Amino acid sequence: MISKLIIKITYIIAFFGVFQVSGQEIKFSGNPDTSFENARNLAFNQHRKQAQDTLLYILTKYPDYNEIRSFLATTYSWDSEYKKARKEFAYILEKDAKNKSTWTAAIKNELWADMPFAALEMTAIALKIFPDDSEILYLKATAQESTNNPIDALNTVELILDKNPEDQKAKDFKVNLNVKARHNTIGINSAIDLYSSVFDPMQYHTLKYGRQTKYGSIIGKVNFNRRFQENGLQYEVDLYPKISKGFYAYLNIGLSNSFLFPDVRYGAELYKSLPKSFEVSLGFRTLKYTTTTTIYTGSVGWYTGNSYWSFRPYITPGGAGTSSSGTLSYRKYRSDADNYLGLSLGIGFSPETNQFNFSGNEASILNLKSQKFNVGYYFTTSNKQNAWGTQFAVTHQEIIFDPGNYFWIYSLNLSWELKFK
Known part of the structure; x- marks a missing residue:
């Protein structure tokens, strides 16, 4: 209560101490330094509109007070008013091209505005004025990373470390860039299901x-499977094409000549990011054995802090009616997307996750009752080059040829990936 009162008093002093009214004109007549300090206090206490009004009025009398104009531009950046900020920074740099603090603030404004190419152009100009400056080089590397050029960004960070090998910020950035520069991945995944009967x-x-x-x-x-005392191979390709920002697709096709897999499987799904950290998707999977089964699916995901929740249903129409199943998943991330604890709970049988040769028994199989719980832990080595994962699942499933009776399935899954340039 007292702090709010102090803020209000500060604003009243800033307003009446800074301006005098003469007819229809408002003229600044106070001390610009004192008024600037009052405006800063307002800005840092979530009263930025009042602070901006104060700063603008000071500039009516002192238009070349660069520190005030730069702070005004910075508050615009905080409010995502990047065009307004750009205009103020340009005014300063036109009159004082050697103002390094303005260059760095202006470049950051372009990065926050998601204009990395503009930021990159500005760093090129700034580095001609301030050669080998570590702070501007860091911003250049950030812009290069944002334009999907991690190799160029790595080279820029190396320039910083050549000058200052103990720059921890640059060292951490280098580790992150090395991960992004590794465009290739090889991996192995092995799992086993143990049945109670x-x-x-x-x-x-x-x-x-x-x-x-x-x-x-x-x-x-x-994919290699050994089931029912038989071996089988399947060849698959997954594609994740980018369509636009926050909008991408999933495409899949798989082929096999073994009864352990569908002869052909294919699918597609569209993903779209939404406000408030939500993501939705909609798609299908088709499995072709002697007959063809199509599963309709989608998902709703929500990122909150370091956590991620998602729900995925599976709807499978059939001659005997429509079968449905679903999985609720949760992930708790640690340092990045490759380090997390995952939990999931599934209800119902889906041929997408249980690929069996139905041999004309689709109706009985798709309506099987099933409940599944899965826990997994995923982690990387310190250099982020090797990624490991382990999962353990327990499934309580109705027996295909003995409806009403169940068996237990205990599943163990181990995975490893190597990322390289």
């Missing part, structure tokens, strides 16, 4: 290679 253990193995491109990522996979 009926079936022998089933094995699932995947060898994959992925590459990140400016158009999105592409992943090729070879």
Whole structure:
């Protein structure tokens, strides 16, 4: 209560101490330094509009008081009014091109405005005035990273470290850039299902290679399964093409000549980012055995802090009616997207996650009752080059040929990925 009163009094002093009214004209007549200090206090106490009014009136008498104009521009950046900020920074730099603090603030404004190419052009000009300046080089590397040029950004960071090898900020940035510059990934995934009755253990193995491109990522996979005392191979390709900012797709196709897999599987899904850190998707998966089954799916995801929640339903129409299942997932991230604890709870049977040869028994299989709980932990080595993962799941599932009776399935999954340039 007292702090709010102090803020109000500060604003009253700033308003009446700074301006005098003569007819219809408002003229600044106070001490610009005192008024500037009052405006700063207002800005730092969430009263930026009042602070901006004060700063603008001071500038009517002292238009070349660069520190005031620069602070005004900075408050515009805070409020995402990047065009207004750009105009004020340009005014200062036109009159004083050697004002380094204004250059750095102006470049940051372009980065915050998601204008990395403009920021990159500004760093080129600034570095002619301030050669090898570490702060501007850092901003240049940030702009290069934002334009999807991690290799160029790495070279720029190396210039900073050549000058100051102990620059911790640059060292941390280098580690992050090294991760982004590794566009290639190879990985192995192995899993085993242990059944409490009926079936022998089933094995699932995947060898994959992925590459990140400016158009999105592409992943090729070879899947090997050993089930029902038989071996089988499947060849798959996943594509994640970028369509626009916050809008991308998932495309998949898989082929096999083994009864352990669909002869052909394919699918597509569109993902869209929404305000308030939400993401939604909608798509389908099609599995072709002797008959063809199409599963309609989608998702609703929500990022909150270091946590991520998602729900994915599966809707499978069939001759005997429509089957439905769903999975609720939660992730708690640590340092980045490759380090997290994951939990999921699933209800219902879906042929998307349970690929069996239905052999004409789609109706009975799709309506199986099933409940599943999964916990996984994923982590990387210190240089972020190797990524490891482990999952453990327990499933309570109705027996296909004995409705009303259930068995337990205990699943263990291990994965490893190596990222390289």
